[in-house]
Amino acid sequence: MTEAELVRAHAVDAARRWIGTPYRHRASLMGAGADCLGVVRGVWRMLCGAEAEMPPAYAPLWAETGAGEALRDGLARHMRALPVEAAQAGDVMLFRFAPGAAAKHAAVLSGGGRMVHAYAGRGVVETPLGPWWLRRRAWAFGFPAAR
Numbered sequence: 001m002t003e004a005e006l007v008r009a010h011a012v013d014a015a016r017r018w019i020g021t022p023y024r025h026r027a028s029l030m031g032a033g034a035d036c037l038g039v040v041r042g043v044w045r046m047l048c049g050a051e052a053e054m055p056p057a058y059a060p061l062w063a064e065t066g067a068g069e070a071l072r073d074g075l076a077r078h079m080r081a082l083p084v085e086a087a088q089a090g091d092v093m094l095f096r097f098a099p100g101a102a103a104k105h106a107a108v109l110s111g112g113g114r115m116v117h118a119y120a121g122r123g124v125v126e127t128p129l130g131p132w133w134l135r136r137r138a139w140a141f142g143f144p145a146a147r
Contacts, residue, residue, distance in 0.1 A: 003145055007047065008090025011143050014046040015039060015108035015116035021124040026058065036106045036118045037071070040092055043108055044078075047143050052078040071103050072139050079141035087140035093129075095136040103138040 001009070017030065024033025028041040041051055055074060071094055079092065087093055089111030094103040107117035110126055115133070118124040 004142070007143050007145055008088055010047055011043055011090035011108055012110050012116075014043045015110060016126065017046075018042060018118075018124045019116060019126055021118070023118050023120050023123045025120075026055075034118050034124055039116065039118050039124055040075075040106050040108065044143065069102050071106065075106075075139075075141045079143060082140040082142055084137040084140045087142075090143070092141045092143070093137060094139040094141075095133060096138045097136060105136075107133075 018034060018039050021029075021031055021034050021039075023035060024038070025035050026038070027033035027035060028038030030042055034042060037055060041055075044051060053074070056070075058070075075092065075094070082091060084093065087109055089109050091109050093107050093109055093115065095105040095107070096103045097105065105117065105119075107115035107129075109129065110116050113129050114126055115129045116124065116126045
């Protein structure tokens with residue numbers, strides 16, 4: 001198994017440990033609460049140690065009120081950018097909910113056409129990466145090797 005394959009396998013295992021965590025906006029505490037970015041942050045901590053940077057405060061509708069791609073830019077500072085078509089289990093996928101809108105949702109791909117993510121009303125779940133989600137893919141990133 002290559003180093004990249006090992007990192008991806010650990011990322012899937014780490015993400016699945018978050019399943020069942022309730023949804024809490026801006027939170028990242030396994031079992032207590034997380035939003036979609038909180039899951040990615042938690043997987044980062046499990047794989048890499050301390051977070052590379054803390055996200056700024058953000059409102060639930062932050063992507064509708066600001067310009068730019070804050071989520072993409074933050075991940076790009078610390079993760080490997082990948083073509084969305086090349087993303088595999090263990091990589092992070094970002095989604096935009098409308099054409100031209102900023103990407104505002106993140107998930108860890110878990111393989112077999114599935115992903116682990118968090119959203120209001122459901123918490124952290126593993127769901128199919130179905131056609132609705134596939135049409136909204138914006139960017140993909142790979143976790144770096146563990147430090």
